[in-house]
Amino acid sequence: MANKKIIKNKKIAKLTIADNSYEFPIYSSTEGESVIDISRLYSEANIFTYDPGFTSTASCESKITYIDGENGILRYRGYDIEDLAQKSDFIEVVNLLIYGDLPNKEQLKKYRRLISRHTLLHEQIINFFQGFRRDAHPMAMMVGVMGALSSFYQDTLDISDSHQRQEATRRIVAKSATIGAMAYKYSIGQSFVSPKNNLSFSENFLHMCFSNTAEEYKISPILSKAMDTIFILHADHEQNASTSTVRLAGSSGANPFACIAAGVSSLWGPAHGGANQAALEMLEEIGSTKNINKYIKKAKNKKDPFKLMGFGHRVYKNYDPRAKILKGICQKVLKHVGIKNDPILKLAMTLEKIALKDKYFIEKRLYPNVDFYSGIILRAIGFPPEMFTVIFAISRTAGWTAQWTEMIEDPIQKIGRPRQLYTGNKSLKYGTIRSKKNTR
Numbered sequence: 001m002a003n004k005k006i007i008k009n010k011k012i013a014k015l016t017i018a019d020n021s022y023e024f025p026i027y028s029s030t031e032g033e034s035v036i037d038i039s040r041l042y043s044e045a046n047i048f049t050y051d052p053g054f055t056s057t058a059s060c061e062s063k064i065t066y067i068d069g070e071n072g073i074l075r076y077r078g079y080d081i082e083d084l085a086q087k088s089d090f091i092e093v094v095n096l097l098i099y100g101d102l103p104n105k106e107q108l109k110k111y112r113r114l115i116s117r118h119t120l121l122h123e124q125i126i127n128f129f130q131g132f133r134r135d136a137h138p139m140a141m142m143v144g145v146m147g148a149l150s151s152f153y154q155d156t157l158d159i160s161d162s163h164q165r166q167e168a169t170r171r172i173v174a175k176s177a178t179i180g181a182m183a184y185k186y187s188i189g190q191s192f193v194s195p196k197n198n199l200s201f202s203e204n205f206l207h208m209c210f211s212n213t214a215e216e217y218k219i220s221p222i223l224s225k226a227m228d229t230i231f232i233l234h235a236d237h238e239q240n241a242s243t244s245t246v247r248l249a250g251s252s253g254a255n256p257f258a259c260i261a262a263g264v265s266s267l268w269g270p271a272h273g274g275a276n277q278a279a280l281e282m283l284e285e286i287g288s289t290k291n292i293n294k295y296i297k298k299a300k301n302k303k304d305p306f307k308l309m310g311f312g313h314r315v316y317k318n319y320d321p322r323a324k325i326l327k328g329i330c331q332k333v334l335k336h337v338g339i340k341n342d343p344i345l346k347l348a349m350t351l352e353k354i355a356l357k358d359k360y361f362i363e364k365r366l367y368p369n370v371d372f373y374s375g376i377i378l379r380a381i382g383f384p385p386e387m388f389t390v391i392f393a394i395s396r397t398a399g400w401t402a403q404w405t406e407m408i409e410d411p412i413q414k415i416g417r418p419r420q421l422y423t424g425n426k427s428l429k430y431g432t433i434r435s436k437k438n439t440r
Helices: 003-008 041-045 081-087 090-099 105-116 124-130 138-152 162-187 201-210 221-233 241-251 256-267 275-286 289-300 321-336 343-357 359-364 370-381 385-409
Strands: 012-017 020-027 065-068 073-076
Touching: 012 041, 020 041, 073 081, 073 090, 073 321, 081 221, 081 321, 090 105, 090 201, 090 221, 090 385, 105 162, 124 138, 124 162, 138 162, 138 256, 138 385, 162 201, 162 256, 162 385, 201 221, 221 321, 221 370, 221 385, 241 256, 241 385, 256 385, 275 289, 275 343, 275 370, 275 385, 289 343, 321 343, 321 370, 343 359, 343 370, 370 385
Parallel strands: none
Antiparallel strands: 012 020, 065 073
16 A cells, blocks of 8 residues: 555645534545545544445555546556557456556466466366256356355465465456356356367357357457457456455455455346346347337436436446447447348447437436447357356456455455444334334
C-alpha cells in the first residue's frame, strides 16, 4: 500500500455532528476521485456511515484496474483496453494483471508454459461431474468443481506462502477453462475432451468445447481471436460484485479456490454475469426491427416490467469502450460463419442507432455496454446462452486472482465486516409475541 503518498497528503475533510467537529484525511488517487478516510469515524464519533450498495465507498486501495465512467475509459495496470485487445492475448493480460507489467518475450514464454502445465484436471474430478444431474446448469458445475479443487490441490492452500499463492493462481486460470469446457460437454451429453497444450488458451478452450471423438474441431483464427478478445475484455473490472465477493471471502483467510468459487457464485446473478444472456434474450423477444419503437416505449414506461438490456452501466456514463471493440469483432465473426444478414445483429445495430438518438436515452446516458454484443458473438461461435456466464467466469479468473493476491499482500488488510442500520425490534420479553394474535 502506498502509505508514503497518503502521509504526504495534507487535505482534510471536516464533519460536524451536533456541536462536535471531526477531521478525516483525504487521499488522492493516481487518477480519478479522491477518498475520505473514515476508518476512525466510529471510534471518535460513535456513528457509522450508511451507503447501500457501497456506491460511494472505497473498500480497498488497488493498483490493478482504472475506470473513468464519464469518458468511457478502461485500463489494466495503466494500459488502455483497446491496445490490449488489439496487441495482446489473454495469457499476456493475465500476467499483466497479476504481476503488474507486461512481460518480455522470455517471461511470457515461461508464463505460458507454467499455465499450460496445469490445464489437466485430476482424473477423479470426472467422477465428481457424474454427481450432477444431466440437466444441471453449467454454472452450478462451475461453482461446485472450482470449490472442490481445494481438496485435490492441497499443496497450494497456504496463503502465507508466496510460491503457493502464485501456483494457485496459475492453477485456477488454467483449470477454469477445462472445467468450463467439461461443464459444457456434460450438459450436452458428450465425452470430455482433453486439453492440448500446444494450442493457445482460447484455441484450447474452443478445442475442448467443440471437438469430439468422431471429429476434430478446426480452429478458425477469426473465432479464436474473437474468443481471446472476449476473455481480455472481461478479465477485470475494478471492485464489482463478484470481485468484492472474492476479496471479502479472502479477507477471512479462506483458501484461493474457495474464494474464486465465491466469486463464481456472485457472478451467476442475472444482474452481473448473466446480463449478456439477458441482452440476447431481449433481442429475441423484440424479434424484428419493426417492433423496436414498441419496445422502446415499453422501456420508458416505469409501470412496464420490460427492461432494455445491454444499455447503461453502473459505472459507465459514456459508451462502454469494450462495446466499441466487440461491435467490430461481431461483424467479422458473423461474416466468417456465413450469417451475412443475421436478423439479431441487424436488430441490435438498428436498436443501438435509434436509442443513441432518442432524447430519453441521451438524458439518461444509456449507452450500449459490453453485454450488448458479446452474447451475439458467443451464439455465432456456437455456445448456448447457458454457457455465456461460464465464459465470463473463465475470463474473470484473471482479475479475481490478481485482486485476491493484491488483497493478501496488503499489510493493512483486515477481515471484512460491514456495519448495518438496525431497524428491527427493541428488546422483547420472552412470551410477548406469543400472547399477541398471530397475523401471519
